[in-house]
């Protein structure tokens with residue numbers, strides 16, 4: 039008998055079994071399609087020969103549960119706190135189970151206005167908590183919307199737990215939308231940039247698949263994973279006697295893996311014997327422990343640290359922080375220790391944006407390079423997220439954070455008297471930085487549009503006594519927050535998007551704010567106008583779920599990055615650059631971001647273009663945020 | 679024509695001149711230079727008052743002589759694209775230079791309370 043025929047019979051058995059429970063149970067676990075009852079076409083006669091009216095579901099027989107209740111048990115076992123989602127029929131049963139059976143707690147359902155933001159919320163959330171939250175997306179179209187955010191998470195080694203609905207069996211799909219949103223191999227569209235994907239073939243297989251997706255997301259090099267939850271499995275009727283066959287997984291503690299003791303001693307010897315060892319670091323800071331660990335190593339070795347700010351790695355005002363004088367420090371190096379350095383090539387080379395694209399090494403030819411980190415573990419085919427190849431003299435694919443305590447111990451054992459004089463010299467090199475930074479920040483102080491330095495300084499004045507997070511990238515504000523504020527803890531600054539996909543900042547900042555809410559921590563986002571307009575609805579989600587965040591629009595009225603690209607091309611092509619605004623400016627009409635936010639029920643200020651008005655506007659907005667709600671301030675700014 | 683093609687920026691620049699107090703200080707040539715500066719797009723990487731930022735260094739009050747300034751602009755081989763005389767004629771570049779030199783000096787950082795706190799700890 040063909041599979042198709044079998045499934046027809048099973049469906050009949052199931053429906054007939056509505057009056058005879060054991061018969062139902064016998065087929066329910068094999069994936070019999072309970073939801074066929076609700077399908078409008080084809081309507082299947084029941085035992086009495088009646089046809090269920092289209093769209094009308096028969097209630098579950100007494101004592102039965104549905105497959106999606108089991109799925110909720112699994113999500114609870116995985117300790118998933120939140121599930122962000124744009125509602126859709128391919129997971130209607132799961133959504134209903136989450137809010138009713140699960141009590142809408144662990145996971146709590148968050149209404150996302152786009153699947154892209156549903157996934158991006160998870161990035162900010164994971165940066166704060168170190169663990170994934172879930173995004174629940176519609177079959178095919180929802181996942182298609184979610185792809186860029188998944189890519190950002192992948193490129194940034196951030197765990198996000200994505201669940202997509204699907205209607206695997208053609209026999210139970212309704213025609214129209216449900217068929218169009220079904221796919222045989224849905225994960226195919228993201229397989230190059232998820233760590234793992236799985237579409238369990240039966241309800242019984244759901245739990246292992248779910249646990250494996252979780253495990254893959256958080257171990258080794260963390261990243262996004264995709265679990266496809268079939269609608270038939272969700273809507274399947276489960277007989278009480280078969281509940282015990284549905285296994286709920288247990289997740290043990292997950293640890294990071296450090297380098298072996300032999301190689302740790304070898305690097306320690308190299309570091310101790312080097313004249314000018316330099317530490318370069320990108321995505322190191324992932325927990326409360328990380329920053330102090332790096333401080334201890336840098337101080338034990340009296341070595342400078344150059345931070346490319348992929349995370350909060352090293353206290354920004356520490357005298358050994360040589361980020362602002364990276365050029366001369368790297369040229370003096372005879373040994374570079376690169377920690378969690380995905381773009382090692384970019385860290386040790388200059389590549390001017392010229393036709394020739396000539397790379398010039400920032401190191402002397404004899405300088406040796408040791409790379410320690412998990413970035414090589416995340417390497418995948420096809421996409422360029424792992425950045426240009428760069429050779430290290432020693433490549434160690436292990437967690438830098440897990441290795442550092444042992445490395446620092448070994449360095450302390452091999453410490454030399456000369457370290458102290460080196461340290462004094464390195465401190466001297468940064469002693470003038472504070473004054474130079476002040477001088478630079480004072481330029482254009484009174485300008486309107488408002489300078490990015492002024493914006494950062496006005497903001498700092500009002501948050502300096504708070505436990506705070508700036509949850510957005512800062513390079514488009516010329517890194518002023520990183521230069522002016524005091525950043526000592528991993529949660530002060532969350533780093534960059536990884537995949538450079540614009541539209542990352544606003545939603546991931548809301549995700550960070552969600553995680554910070556429970557900790558009573560203040561969350562700030564400074565978001566480009568272009569970035570913000572990719573997902574302006576995130577502020578509604580923040581309002582709806584009472585997620586406090588101060589969202590500042592860095593409103594330079596354009597895709598300024600692209601304006602510069604066009605200027606560059608026009609100059610190169612010798613054509614004049616007075617038309618570079620075409621396709622890059624966001625003006626005529628100017629967008630009134632405060633009005634947009636107010637329209638979503640959010641307190642908002644702006645446009646603020648006179649610097650004198652900025653402090654009071656920020657204060658009023660912060661009052662609202664401190665009461666537990668979001669607020670937005672539109673600041674008309676200098677380009678960078 | 680500038681108002682037509684660069685409305686946002688021109689109004690922004692005029693506003694910046696107002697707040698910077700440059701309008702009073704600058705002579706007529708320099709003021710014209712502000713318009714040329716905007717039309718020539720130097721602001722894109724050097725910001726509206728030539729203060730610089732992540733994508734270009736400060737060029738207001740440059741220490742370069744006009745000759746060195748012009749040589750750089752015409753012949754840059756690095757991160758700044760070269761601008762030929764066809765794009766920015768000599769007469770324009772002179773005005774840009776004059777404008778950049780005329781921008782009022784920023785306040786001394788020690789007079790700005792907000793910048794004292796930032797490095798206080």
Ligand SMILES: Cc1ncc(C[n+]2csc(CCOP(=O)(O)OP(=O)(O)O)c2C)c(N)n1
Pocket residue numbers: 186514538539540541565566567568569570594596597598599600677
């Ligand atoms: C999804 C996506 N689309 C387009 C780009 C190209 N891009 C890079 S930066 C940028 C400008 C973003 O505008 P905004 O956030 O306002 O920053 P600005 O450069 O104006 O400071 C764009 C469009 C991208 N990186 N990702």
Ligand SMILES: [Mg+2]
Pocket residue numbers: 566567568569592593594595596597598
């Ligand atoms: Mg912009």
